[in-house]
Amino acid sequence: MDTFLLSHESVIRVLVFFSILAAMAAAELVIPCRRLVAPKALRWFNNLTLTALNTVLLRLLFPTLAIGMAAIAAERGWGLFNLVALPSWLEVLAAAMALDLAIYLQHVLFHKVPVLWRLHRMHHADLDIDVTTGARFHPIEIVLSMLIKLAVVTVLGAPPLAVLIFELLLNGVAMFNHGNIALPTAVDRLLRLAVVTPDMHRVHHSAIRRETDSNYGFNLPWWDRLFGTYRDQPELGHQGMTIGVAAYQQPVRQSLWWMLILPFRRS
Numbered sequence: 651m652d653t654f655l656l657s658h659e660s661v662i663r664v665l666v667f668f669s670i671l672a673a674m675a676a677a678e679l680v681i682p683c684r685r686l687v688a689p690k691a692l693r694w695f696n697n698l699t700l701t702a703l704n705t706v707l708l709r710l711l712f713p714t715l716a717i718g719m720a721a722i723a724a725e726r727g728w729g730l731f732n733l734v735a736l737p738s739w740l741e742v743l744a745a746a747m748a749l750d751l752a753i754y755l756q757h758v759l760f761h762k763v764p765v766l767w768r769l770h771r772m773h774h775a776d777l778d779i780d781v782t783t784g785a786r787f788h789p790i791e792i793v794l795s796m797l798i799k800l801a802v803v804t805v806l807g808a809p810p811l812a813v814l815i816f817e818l819l820l821n822g823v824a825m826f827n828h829g830n831i832a833l834p835t836a837v838d839r840l841l842r843l844a845v846v847t848p849d850m851h852r853v854h855h856s857a858i859r860r861e862t863d864s865n866y867g868f869n870l871p872w873w874d875r876l877f878g879t880y881r882d883q884p885e886l887g888h889q890g891m892t893i894g895v896a897a898y899q900q901p902v903r904q905s906l907w908w909m910l911i912l913p914f915r916r917s
Contacts, residue, residue, distance in 0.1 A: 678831055681832050684779075686780070693780075696904065697776070700789075708796055716800060717817070719800045719803045720808050720813040731806055742815065746812045750869045752798070768914075773788070773791075775894055777893060781829050823869050826845075827847060843871070851865055856891050857895060
C-alpha cells in the first residue's frame with residue numbers, strides 16, 4: 651500500500667485538487683454568500699499562479715515531501731507510532747488527528763509571532779474570500795510549513811496512509827471552508843460539529859484583528875473550542891464584515907508582485 655501511495659501520490663493530489671476546485675467554483679456561482687469586491691478573474695489568476703509557483707518550489711527544494719518522510723520513518727522505526735503497537739485503523743486515525751492539531755498550533759504561531767505574521771498576512775490580504783484563497787500562501791511560508799510538517803511527521807512516525815489522508819483532507823477542506831458559499835444555518839450548525847465550515851472560517855478573515863485571531867482550525871473545529879479561540883459569528887455579520895487586512899484594502903495592491911513583496915513592506 652505504501653509503495654502504491656508513493657508511486658501515485660502526485661496523480662491523486664492533482665485529481666482531488668481540481669475536482670474540489672471545480673465543485674466549489676460551481677457552488678460559488680449557484681449559492682454565493684457575499685458579493686465580490688475585487689475583479690474575480692485577476693484574483694483567480696494571481697492566487698492560482700501563486701499555487702503553481704509554490705508547488706514547483708516544493709518539488710525543487712525537497713527531495714521528499716511529507717508522505718515520503720513518513721515512509722522513511724516507517725522503514726527506519728522513527729517516531730512515536732513506530733514504537734507502540736496499535737491497530738492500523740487507530741494508528742491512522744490518531745496520527746491524522748495529531749497532524750491536524752499540529753497545523754492548528756502552527757497557524758496560531760504564524761499569527762502571534764510578528765515575523766511569521768508578516769508572511770502569513772499575505773493570505774489574509776485577499777479582499778475577498780473564495781475557493782482560491784485556500785491556496786493563497788507566500789512561498790516562504792509554504793517552505794517553512796513544509797519543514798515543520800516534515801519534523802512533525804518524523805517525530806510522530808505517522809503512517810504514510812495517515813499522512814496522505816490528512817493532506818488530502820487539509821487541501822480539500824481548506825478549499826471548502828474558504829468557499830464563498832451560503833449554507834443554510836441548520837446545515838452549518840450541524841457541519842461545524844465535525845468540520846470547519848465556510849461561515850466559521852470566514853470570521854477568521856475579518857479585517858477586525860480580534861476576529862482574525864480566532865477560528866484557526868482548518869479541518870477539525872474542536873481545537874478552537876478546546877483552546878478558547880472559537881468565535882461563533884462576526885460582529886458585523888457575514889454581509890457587513892470587511893474581508894482582508896485593514897491596512898491593505900486598495901484593489902490596486904493585489905498584483906502577484908505585490909503579494910510576493912508584502913512580507914518585506916512596512917506594516
